[in-house]
Structures are given as structure tokens and as C-alpha cells.
Amino acid sequence: MAGTTFCEVSELYNILNQNTPLSRLPEFNYLCLxxxxxxxxxxxxxxxxxxxHLQDSKGKFIMPAGVEVESMRNIVVYDSNSSSLQGSAMECAEALTKSNRYPVQILKGGYQRFSALNPFIRTQKILYTIKELESLRPYTVELLPDQLYLGDYNALVNVSEDTSHVLEKGNLHVNVADSVAADLYSSFERICVFIGSHFVIFILTRSISEAWEHVLQCKTNMRPNRGFVQQLYDWELHTLGRRMTDIAVPCY
Structure with a gap:
């Protein structure tokens, strides 16, 4: 039995927005919410x-039809405002842990908190076809909730029909070629200054390996090219005064 654990709002948001490049939501054993x-x-x-959720005549939880708990990678349960390991969400989660190999996650703050932060991900729709799930357009994942996001050019051009409010806050365009040999190192300091000094402190206290582990938790299919990793390796030495990461290991 794998047990239960809390799931932060940003974690569920990122689970819902994984893509390769199509949304991962149609995958049979990816998510049961x-x-x-x-x-x-x-x-x-x-x-x-x-x-x-379904219940029998005695009020016991019944697994929805067609869900194979044993192979499900992400099972997330929520009620209206989950704040402790008690209540209807916990009762539902406990029924699921008996046969699942991964921990069942309870959404911290429940639906009220999630929908307040992400009103664009709520709906009244009950059933989805595979085609509908595949056509869902994922949002950018959150690296630092409400502060730092990871996306591509689609996120930039589709963020809003009105860009005036974006330009008022400033923007930074680092023009480099899409190549392993592209020089990003010379722009790292400018990028950090643009993001803000309080985020620079957050970044500077972490090695490449720690930062990479965090990024993978947010975006599971991230694979930086070797040129970028080498430049991060040099930046680690510049900012921390020593090398803390072995970039020769396979994950880099």
C-alpha cells in the first residue's frame, strides 16, 4: 500500500499541463482526478x-468504471477545501491506496483554492473523447508559482490579444540561434537582473543538479542540449565559487 500525500495546487496544475507536444491527458494510465x-x-x-466519485448503498467508495488503479501514475483526489488528512477526500483516497503502487495525492486547499487560482481550468463538462483531450491546449508550466513559467513561443504569442499590459511590465528578448553552440552564458547575468534580485538569491543558492531536479518535477520531458548544460556548469562556478555538479552523468 503506497499511502497518501498532499498535492500542492501548482503540482496539479503542472500535471494537467504536461505535453509531448500533445497533451498527456489522453494517456490511459497518466492521470485519474x-x-x-x-x-x-x-x-x-x-x-x-x-x-x-461513486458510493454504494453503505456509503463506501466505488472506483469509476474503466480505471485501472494499479497502473495509474497520478491519482489526485479533492473535496471542496481539503486542509487536513480527514474528510471525504481522505476517505476516498484511503479506498484507492489499497491497490495503487503510487501514493494517492490529496489536493491541498481543495477545489476552492485551485479554482480561485486557476479559474480557466474549470468546467461543467463531464465526458471527453480522446480527440477532445488531444486537442486541449496546455498552458505553460509553473517553475515558481505565480512568478516564473516555462513555455515556448506559442505561450508568448497566445498570452493575450491585448499586449499593452505585458509591455508595461517590461520584456527581455535574448536573441540566440537554436543551436548547441549558441552563447547563452553571456546573457545569464542580464536575465537574472531582469527576473529580479530576490529570484537571483533563490537561484544562486542551488546547484545545477538541485535546479534540474526541480525543473523535472515541473516539466517531466525537459532535455537541455549539451551546450546549454556546459554554460550552466560554468555559471555555477561563477556564482557559487565551486563546481557542485557532475554534468557527465547520463541525465545531463
Whole structure:
């Protein structure tokens, strides 16, 4: 039995927005998201791809049809405002842990907190076809919630039809070729200054390996090219005064 654990809002947000480049939500054993709220609350509004929990005549949880718990990589349960390991979300999660090899995650803050921070990911839709799931356009993942995001040019051009509010806050364009030999190192300091001094402190206290582990938790298919890794390696020496990461290991 794998047990239960809390899942932060940003973690579920990133799970929902993984792509390769199509959304990962259609994958059979990728995510099972279960609503332990009352039926009326589920019908009114819920997170996309959600399944409503089912109960038998004795009030015991019943697994939704077609869900193979044993092979499910991410199982997340929430109620209206989960804040402790008690309540309907916990009861639902405990029923699932009996056969799942991975920990069942309980959304911290429940639906109320998630929908307040991410109102664009809620819906009243109940059933999705595979084609509909494949056509979902993922959002950029959060590296630092509400502060730092990871995306590509699509996120830049699709962020809004009105870009005036974006330009007011400033923007930084680092023009480099899409090549292993491209020089990003010379722009690292300028990038850090642009992001802000308080984030530079956060970044400077972490080695490449620690930063890489965090990025992989947010975006599971990230694979930087060797040229970029080498430049980060040099930047680590520049900022920390010593080399702390062995970039020869396979994950880099």
C-alpha cells in the first residue's frame, strides 16, 4: 500500500499541463482526478477531466468504471477545501491506496483554492473523447508559482490579444540561434537582473543538479542540449565559487 500525500495546487496544475507536444491527458494510465465533493457541487463546476466519485448503498467508495488503479501514475483526489488528512477526500483516497503502487495525492486547499487560482481550468463538462483531450491546449508550466513559467513561443504569442499590459511590465528578448553552440552564458547575468534580485538569491543558492531536479518535477520531458548544460556548469562556478555538479552523468 503506497499511502497518501498532499498535492500542492501548482503540482496539479503542472500535471494537467504536461505535453509531448500533445497533451498527456489522453494517456490511459497518466492521470485519474477524482472529485469527492457532493454531487451538486460536481455538477456545478469541477476541474477538467475530473471523475465524480461513486458510493454504494453503505456509503463506501466505488472506483469509476474503466480505471485501472494499479497502473495509474497520478491519482489526485479533492473535496471542496481539503486542509487536513480527514474528510471525504481522505476517505476516498484511503479506498484507492489499497491497490495503487503510487501514493494517492490529496489536493491541498481543495477545489476552492485551485479554482480561485486557476479559474480557466474549470468546467461543467463531464465526458471527453480522446480527440477532445488531444486537442486541449496546455498552458505553460509553473517553475515558481505565480512568478516564473516555462513555455515556448506559442505561450508568448497566445498570452493575450491585448499586449499593452505585458509591455508595461517590461520584456527581455535574448536573441540566440537554436543551436548547441549558441552563447547563452553571456546573457545569464542580464536575465537574472531582469527576473529580479530576490529570484537571483533563490537561484544562486542551488546547484545545477538541485535546479534540474526541480525543473523535472515541473516539466517531466525537459532535455537541455549539451551546450546549454556546459554554460550552466560554468555559471555555477561563477556564482557559487565551486563546481557542485557532475554534468557527465547520463541525465545531463
Amino acid at each position: 477524482i472529485d469527492a465533493c457532493a454531487k451538486g457541487q460536481y455538477n456545478a463546476s469541477h476541474i477538467i477531466t475530473l471523475r465524480c
